[in-house]
Amino acid sequence: MIEPSLSRDGVDGHFLQIRSIVKTYDDVVAVNDVSLDIAKGDIFALLGASGSGKSTLLRMLAGFETPNSGKIILDGEDIVSLAPYRRPINMMFQSYALFPHMTVEQNIAYGLKQDRMPKAMIADKVVQMLRLVHMEKYAKRKPEQLSGGQRQRVALARSLAKSPKLLLLDEPMGALDKKLRNRMQLEVVDIIESVGVTCVMVTHDQEEAMTMANRIAIMEEGSIVQSGTPRDIYEAPNSLQAAEFIGSMNLFRGAITVDAQDHAVIDSDEINNQLYVSYGVTTAIEDKHVVFAVRPEKTLISRDQPQGEYNWCRGVVHDIAYLGGHSVYHIRLNNGKILYSFMVNSDRFADQPTWEEQVYVYWSDDSGLVLRP
Amino acid sequence: MKQPIRFSSVMFWFGMAFLYLPMLSLVIYSFNSSRLVTVWAGWSTKWYGELFRDEGLMAAVWRSLEVAFWSANTAVCLGVLASVALTRFGRFRGRSMLHSLVAAPLVMPDVIIGLSLLLMFVSMTDVLGWPQERGLFTIWIAHATFGTAYATVVISSRLKELDRSFVEAAMDLGAAPVKAFVQITLPIIMPALVSAWLLAFTLSLDDVVIASFVSGPGATTLPIEVFSSVRLGVSPKINALATLIILIVSLVTLVAWWLSRRKLKRDKLVRS
Numbered sequence: 001m002i003e004p005s006l007s008r009d010g011v012d013g014h015f016l017q018i019r020s021i022v023k024t025y026d027d028v029v030a031v032n033d034v035s036l037d038i039a040k041g042d043i044f045a046l047l048g049a050s051g052s053g054k055s056t057l058l059r060m061l062a063g064f065e066t067p068n069s070g071k072i073i074l075d076g077e078d079i080v081s082l083a084p085y086r087r088p089i090n091m092m093f094q095s096y097a098l099f100p101h102m103t104v105e106q107n108i109a110y111g112l113k114q115d116r117m118p119k120a121m122i123a124d125k126v127v128q129m130l131r132l133v134h135m136e137k138y139a140k141r142k143p144e145q146l147s148g149g150q151r152q153r154v155a156l157a158r159s160l161a162k163s164p165k166l167l168l169l170d171e172p173m174g175a176l177d178k179k180l181r182n183r184m185q186l187e188v189v190d191i192i193e194s195v196g197v198t199c200v201m202v203t204h205d206q207e208e209a210m211t212m213a214n215r216i217a218i219m220e221e222g223s224i225v226q227s228g229t230p231r232d233i234y235e236a237p238n239s240l241q242a243a244e245f246i247g248s249m250n251l252f253r254g255a256i257t258v259d260a261q262d263h264a265v266i267d268s269d270e271i272n273n274q275l276y277v278s279y280g281v282t283t284a285i286e287d288k289h290v291v292f293a294v295r296p297e298k299t300l301i302s303r304d305q306p307q308g309e310y311n312w313c314r315g316v317v318h319d320i321a322y323l324g325g326h327s328v329y330h331i332r333l334n335n336g337k338i339l340y341s342f343m344v345n346s347d348r349f350a351d352q353p354t355w356e357e358q359v360y361v362y363w364s365d366d367s368g369l370v371l372r373p
Numbered sequence: 374m375k376q377p378i379r380f381s382s383v384m385f386w387f388g389m390a391f392l393y394l395p396m397l398s399l400v401i402y403s404f405n406s407s408r409l410v411t412v413w414a415g416w417s418t419k420w421y422g423e424l425f426r427d428e429g430l431m432a433a434v435w436r437s438l439e440v441a442f443w444s445a446n447t448a449v450c451l452g453v454l455a456s457v458a459l460t461r462f463g464r465f466r467g468r469s470m471l472h473s474l475v476a477a478p479l480v481m482p483d484v485i486i487g488l489s490l491l492l493m494f495v496s497m498t499d500v501l502g503w504p505q506e507r508g509l510f511t512i513w514i515a516h517a518t519f520g521t522a523y524a525t526v527v528i529s530s531r532l533k534e535l536d537r538s539f540v541e542a543a544m545d546l547g548a549a550p551v552k553a554f555v556q557i558t559l560p561i562i563m564p565a566l567v568s569a570w571l572l573a574f575t576l577s578l579d580d581v582v583i584a585s586f587v588s589g590p591g592a593t594t595l596p597i598e599v600f601s602s603v604r605l606g607v608s609p610k611i612n613a614l615a616t617l618i619i620l621i622v623s624l625v626t627l628v629a630w631w632l633s634r635r636k637l638k639r640d641k642l643v644r645s
C-alpha cells in the first residue's frame with residue numbers, strides 16, 4: 001500500500017511540479033510547454049474550452065500518455081517514466097468506469113487487491129471508504145443498479161481507497177444533471193478535504209472550477225493563460241482570454257491617451273465619454289491599443305446623469321433578465337453596443353427602470369481593468 | 374366485435390409457416406412407422422430405437438460434437454488474440470492486411486477453402502511427413518480456421534465499442550496490462566465470447582463441404598454421414614435424429630431466454 005508519506009518538499013516547496021511539458025499528436029500540439037506548481041492539499045482546477053489540452057495534461061499525470069519532453073515531479077520524484085500502474089496517483093474517470101461485473105464493494109477493493117493487501121485489511125478499508133461516501137447500504141449492488149450520483153460516489157471511493165498522493169478528476173460532474181451537479185460539487189469537495197488529498201481536476205465549467213477548486217489554471221490551445229486563486233483570476237485577469245473565459249465582461253476597445261504614474265485615460269470609439277482608471281498602466285510597449293473591461297456587477301444604473309466626465313454612458317434598457325436574486329440589464333448605447341449590468345433585487349417591489357427607459361450606466365475609477373487585446 | 378385482419382399479422386403467420394412448417398413435417402414424419410419417408414403409415418417411435426442402435430450414426434454424432442467443441446474453443450482463443458491486435462494496438466504495419474486476411478474466409482466459397490486446405494495438408498505430409506493421415510485432427514484445424522474468422526468479427530466489434538476507460542481504470546488502480554485484460558476486459562466482453570463460441574460451434578456442426586475435403590477414413594462427421602446416407606435413400610432414422618437436435622436446440626434457447634429474463638426481473642426489483 002502506498003502511504004501518503006510526508007512531503008519531501010524540494011527547494012521551492014511544491015508537492016507537484018510540472019516542468020515544461022510538451023505533447024504533440026502528429027501535427028497537433030495538444031499541450032505546449034506547460035509548467036505548473038501545485039501545493040500539497042490543493043484542489044487545483046484546469047479550466048479551458050474544448051480541445052484546449054486539459055484532458056491530455058491530466059492523462060499525462062495519470063501515465064496514459066507520455067509527454068514528448070518535460071518533467072513531472074511528484075513529492076520529489078520524477079514520475080514521467082513510471083507506468084500508470086506504478087504511479088501513486090488515482091483517477092476518477094468522466095464516465096466513472098466502474099467495473100460492471102463487480103459489486104460496489106469489489107470495485108472499491110480492486111485497487112487494494114492489486115497491492116496484495118491482507119483480506120481483513122481490505123474489508124476494513126472498504127467499509128471505511130463506503131462510510132466516507134455514505135454508500136454503506138449499497139455495498140452489494142452492481143453499478144448498473146445505482147443512480148448517477150451514487151455511481152460518482154463509488155467512483156470517488158474507489159479512487160481514494162489506495163490513499164493516493166494525487167487524485168485526478170476528469171470532468172467530475174460531466175455525467176450528472178444540473179441540479180445534482182451543484183449538490184455533488186460541494187459533497188465531493190467535502191470528501192476530498194476530509195481526506196486531505198492533493199487533487200487536480202479538469203473542467204470546462206467555470207462555475208464548477210470556482211466552487212470546487214482553491215486554485216485554477218486557465219488553458220487555451222495547450223498553454224496556461226493564467227493561474228491563481230479563483231478570486232485572482234476573476235478580479236485581476238491578466239489577459240483578454242482569461243477575462244472572457246471567467247464570468248462576463250463589458251469590453252471597450254481603445255487607446256491610452258494619458259498614461260501617468262497613478263492614473264490613465266483611455267479613449268474609445270465605442271463610448272462617448274473617456275474611460276479613467278485610478279492606477280498606472282505602465283505601457284512599456286509602444287502599442288497604445290488596449291481593451292478596457294468592466295464586470296457587469298461593478299456597474300450601476302441610474303436615471304440621473306452621473307457627476308464627472310469619465311466612466312459613464314447613456315443608453316436605453318433593451319432587455320431585462322430577471323434571475324430572482326438579481327436582474328441582468330441589457331443597456332443599448334447610441335451606437336448599438338449592448339452593455340450588461342447587474343442590479344441586486346434587494347427590495348421586493350422597488351421602482352426599477354423598465355424596458356425602453358433611458359438610463360445611465362456608470363462605475364467607479366477602480367472597477368475597470370486595462371487589458372492587452 | 375370482430376377485429377379486421379391486419380396485413381402485418383398475416384405476414385407474421387406467413388413468415389412463421391415458411392420457417393417452421395418444414396421442421397414440423399420433419400418432426401411428424403419422425404414418428405412415422407413406415408420405412409418410406411414420404412408415406413404415412415401410422416404412429417410409431419421405433420425409429421428412435423433404431424437410431425440409438427445404429428452405432429455408426431451415434432459415433433458420428435459424438436465425433437461431430439467433439440470436433441465442434443474443440444474447434445470452437447480454438448476459434449475463440451485465436452479470435453480474442455486477433456481482435457486485440459486489430460483493435461487495441463493502434464496502427465501497426467500490416468494491420469489492414471491482417472484485417473482483410475482474417476475476414477477472407479467469410480466471403481470465400483467453402484469449396485475453395487476445403488480444396489486449398491486439402492492441398493496444403495497433402496503437401497505438408499509430403500514435405501514434413503506430418504500430418505500422417507487426414508482425419509479428425511485436420512477437420513479440427515479446418516474448422517478452427519474459418520471459425521476464427523467469424524469469432525474475430527464478433528469479438529472485435531465488441532472490443533471496438535468497449536470504453537477504453539475500463540482498462541485504464543484497472544491500470545490506474547495498479548493492474549498491469551495483461552492482468553487488466555484478464556480481470557476486466559474478458560469478463561466484460563464475455564457475452565460476445567459466448568456468442569462467438571456458439572457461432573463457431575454451430576458452423577462446425579453444420580459444415581459438410583470443407584469437412585468432406587479434409588476428412589479421412591474413419592473420420593466421418595455427422596453431416597457427412599447424413600449426407601451420404603441420404604443419397605442411398607432417406608432413412609426415417611435421420612428424421613428422428615433431426616427431431617432430437619431440434620428439441621435440444623429449443624431447450625437451450627428456452628433456458629437462455631428464461632435466465633436472461635430472470636436476471637432482468639431481479640435487476641428491476643433491486644433498482645426500485
Ligand SMILES: Nc1ncnc2c1ncn2[C@@H]1O[C@H](COP(=O)(O)OP(=O)(O)OP(=O)(O)O)[C@@H](O)[C@H]1O
Binds near residue numbers: 049050
Ligand atoms: N489521441 C489523440 N490523437 C490525436 N489528437 C489528439 C488525441 N487526443 C487529443 N488530441 C488533440 O489534442 C488536443 C487537445 O485535446 P484534449 O482532449 O486534451 O482537449 P480537452 O481540453 O480535454 O477538450 P474537451 O473539453 O473537449 O475534453 C485536441 O486538438 C485534440 O484533437
Ligand SMILES: [Mg+2]
Binds near residue numbers: 054055
Ligand atoms: Mg477532455
